[in-house]
Amino acid sequence: MWIYEKKLQYPVRIKKPNPKMAAAILSQYGGPDGELAASLRYISQRHHMPIPEAKGMLNDIGTEELAHFEMVGSMVHQLMKGATIDQIKAAGVESWYTDHDRATWPGTGTGVPFTASYIMSKGDPIADLTEDMAAEQKARATYEHLIDLADDPDVIDPLRWLREREVVHFQRFGEILNKLYEWKDSKKYF
Amino acid sequence: MMRPDQKQMLLDKIRAYEFSAAELNLYLDSHPGDQRAINDYNTFVRQIAALKNEYERLYGPLLNFGFGPNANRNQWQWIDDPWPWENN
Numbered sequence: 001m002w003i004y005e006k007k008l009q010y011p012v013r014i015k016k017p018n019p020k021m022a023a024a025i026l027s028q029y030g031g032p033d034g035e036l037a038a039s040l041r042y043i044s045q046r047h048h049m050p051i052p053e054a055k056g057m058l059n060d061i062g063t064e065e066l067a068h069f070e071m072v073g074s075m076v077h078q079l080m081k082g083a084t085i086d087q088i089k090a091a092g093v094e095s096w097y098t099d100h101d102r103a104t105w106p107g108t109g110t111g112v113p114f115t116a117s118y119i120m121s122k123g124d125p126i127a128d129l130t131e132d133m134a135a136e137q138k139a140r141a142t143y144e145h146l147i148d149l150a151d152d153p154d155v156i157d158p159l160r161w162l163r164e165r166e167v168v169h170f171q172r173f174g175e176i177l178n179k180l181y182e183w184k185d186s187k188k189y190f
Numbered sequence: 191m192m193r194p195d196q197k198q199m200l201l202d203k204i205r206a207y208e209f210s211a212a213e214l215n216l217y218l219d220s221h222p223g224d225q226r227a228i229n230d231y232n233t234f235v236r237q238i239a240a241l242k243n244e245y246e247r248l249y250g251p252l253l254n255f256g257f258g259p260n261a262n263r264n265q266w267q268w269i270d271d272p273w274p275w276e277n278n
């Protein structure tokens with residue numbers, strides 16, 4: 001089971017509303033390479049992993065991604081919270097306001113809803129871990145795009161931290177992929 | 191009332207220790223025989239438990255569902271504001 005801990009994994013303290021940045025960051029909440037997709041991908045794939053290291057890693061990184069989902073949601077919420085109607089119009093996010101007011105919603109800033117077609121669970125551990133490594137690189141690239149778009153240090157700081165985590169996850173998944181190849185070889189010869 | 195800066199400082203400390211433990215945890219998932227890392231991990235576990243104890247006694251529960259105490263005997267503290275997503 002999962003237990004909620006009443007704190008963020010890394011603090012998010014944004015003082016200035018910015019609906020345009022909120023719309024950009026929303027992609028890491030419910031978009032193609034976002035934290036929700038990451039978490040659901042790993043937590044689904046863990047069931048069919050053949051070695052303890054792979055089960056543990058997918059379970060634990062899948063759990064950490066949920067904490068990142070919470071951080072990204074907090075960023076979006078804080079960027080939208082005090083936004084005035086004029087700021088929302090100037091940012092061109094009237095369609096967000098029409099459907100959601102200032103609410104956080106799992107989709108992209110252009111209104112594309114979250115879908116399970118962003119993720120795969122193939123049942124082949126090597127294929128799945130290879131997807132996971134690509135997913136971490138795509139998430140890293142997305143955070144870099146967001147850092148390029150941001151100018152508020154309160155926004156850039158957690159984005160940088162989240163980017164770093166993708167680099168670590170990529171490294172850890174690479175170690176697991178090697179172990180899965182060893183596992184596959186050992187099955188062949190023994 | 192409690193001074194919020196003290197509360198934040200303690201929470202930041204818990205966060206830092208928990209982060210180190212999480213990093214070691216992921217590392218150990220792929221290096222389960224690394225004795226030094228296990229030792230470091232267990233050291234963090236003890237420090238985190240002590241810090242969380244102190245935090246929950248002073249400021250209310252970090253965990254619910256039976257994993258953290260409600261120190262106030264008259265009032266359910268779990269729902270106290272602020273929640274983590276609220277900037278404060």
Ligand SMILES: [Fe+2]
Pocket residue numbers: 038065136139165166169
């Ligand atoms: Fe990740």
